[in-house]
Amino acid sequence: MSSQASSSRAQPRTYNALRPLNISHGVLPLSHSTGSTSFSLGHSQSSLASVQGPIEVRIRDELTDQATLQCTAIPLRGQQGVAANSFAVGTLQKALSSVVLLHRYPRSLIQVTVQTTDEAKASTPLGWDRAQSSAGRKSIRPRRPHPDASWTMAERATSVNAAGLALIQAGISCSATICAVSVAVVPRKVARLTRKGKGRATAASGAMDEDGSDSEDGNEAAQIILVDPDTFEEEQAASVHLFAFAMAGQVVSCDDGQLKGEPEARLILVESEGGKVDSRLVSSAAATSKRGALQPLIISRIASSPSLQYLEAIRRARSAAVGKIHPAIRQSFDEQLLGSGKQGDADGDVVM
């Protein structure tokens, strides 16, 4: 409905802003599932995850030294097809098995079921001419809700987040908290329509701005990295990515005699769909970056050497995960376990 679009257009997000997070624990009755959590990004994307475990396992699935992790993903509409199953068995299982301490539950089964409970259809913003051909990826997959239609990255991100939270809610030992963020690389004209970027404000002054969009250039085909894209942005994107971070502990550094600690985020999962990305963006971003040097990234399991823009996308996703998702997760658990009066300490414990 266009009225929905108008209410979201009233306050467009900045390029790096996530939609408002909403986390609810214990959605399903306790007698049924050991842990259940609902995770939403705004009103338009939410997932419900339910965890049973550790429970008895079939003999043929039994592993003698660790738990068997079984993941199921259910789309909101349509039947579970190739896309849902590949997400469950490939992405979700890979992400979860790298944080769950499976060796603590040998010969047992941990069952994770995730269902998408809300997904908004793409609503075209004002000023977008539908007839113009999009620079987005030409997908050979059918449109949703066909069982083979691929899941959007935002949907995958909320599902991974919900599953990770449900595992913690169920009391299953994990080595880290999972925070997944989706990122899209879109042409600038799309980003200008849907988001509020500083490029608009400083267009007159012609100066380069923080987001790296070069107003002087005036090149509409230049690309912008958006964090947490909605369905329309994903459709128009040149490439979409999913990054999942495992957050545990702190990285403490000494800066001018002061100790600074920030949560450590290991990149544990990367999924990308799309074509080549524009490398012109990179140099301007690096030059005008607020912090002096790029944050050190801990990257594992990336086979080929990534382009600089790719690293920039990871950096944006990581700061969203560290800055927004992780504190929200801690707060939700604090509220649940300690009562709503107490404020959680977002930095955790720092041991001298």
Add this chain to the structure above:
Amino acid sequence: MAAVYSNVAPANITQALFPQLMASASGSSSSASSSAIRLDSRSPSTPLGPAIRYSPSQRGVVTLTLSSPHSTHATSTIVQAAIHAELVEPRDERPYEGQVSVQVNPQMALSMSSAARTSNQADALIADLERRCDLALRRSGLIDREALCLKAGQLVWDVSIVLHLQSLQAGNALSASVMAAALALVDYRRNDAAVEAGGRIVVYHEDERVMVPLPIMGSLVAIEVAVFLPPAQAASAAATAAAAAAKKKQNRADGMDEDDEEEGEAMVAHSSSAGEPILLVDPTPLEVQLSSALLVFVLTPNTGQFLVSEKIGRTPVDVNVMIKAMQLAENRARAMGEWQEEQKTQRERRVGKDVV
């Protein structure tokens, strides 16, 4: 006693678990149904309380929760219904009708350890649920399939209803599914489409033309009633059933309800025994398992037309009990119908303002 049936509870177990029910049943007062208390603190005629949540981002997605009024979160049945309409080619043998398909996803509710669960039980439960939902939603005429036809023989609307069973702890899966689906169908809006002069078919985007509701006639309510026969009556009923079963075949009611009365005919002679049978509205799974018989009704609240009327359980039930249960169902359906109408008007008021 005749052969032991798997779902007829021995009388002593029922007596042990529901002493108040059995005690008042053996008394002659008919206040049994109002004075007894169930395990979840309901009275026999107190139904589960429904709560509904519309999706904040799109139309046609509805989550319905049935929970006991006293302990709202401890056990609840949660069903989410999602509607989607698409243009497809019609079937060859029915070129003027649209299509409706119902799909039930039980994975979240029934995900139990594959070693522990008895797969026959779960599969049978889901198969029964699918069959009744199919009857109630598809074959009942709730959705006018001829009105779904866009161009005869070429394009019709295919409405798919997906029911996600998220939790079944409080039983009553059919009630929750039917109500969630009925409310979601009324809420859903599809793209407007038209056939132009030259025969070309145009499907309008939501920005071009306002989205159109589906052709829904009336509404639906499903109710389950568990019948507990007092011990003496149950025993004699079982004995008579063994004799009568040889010469009578089971009639499964599908549509109008008179067929079921035949099953009670064999019992007319034995109806005078100690106490009245107890009827529990919206039984929990434990109560269903222990009951003598389970009566399932699907009906339209306004006209009181019964679409599905089934008795599950081998114990023959007297026709008067059946009729009493149907009257209970009718009263309940009227109340649920009013509740549904109220939800619809509230939804109409809120749509476009703070939600979609």
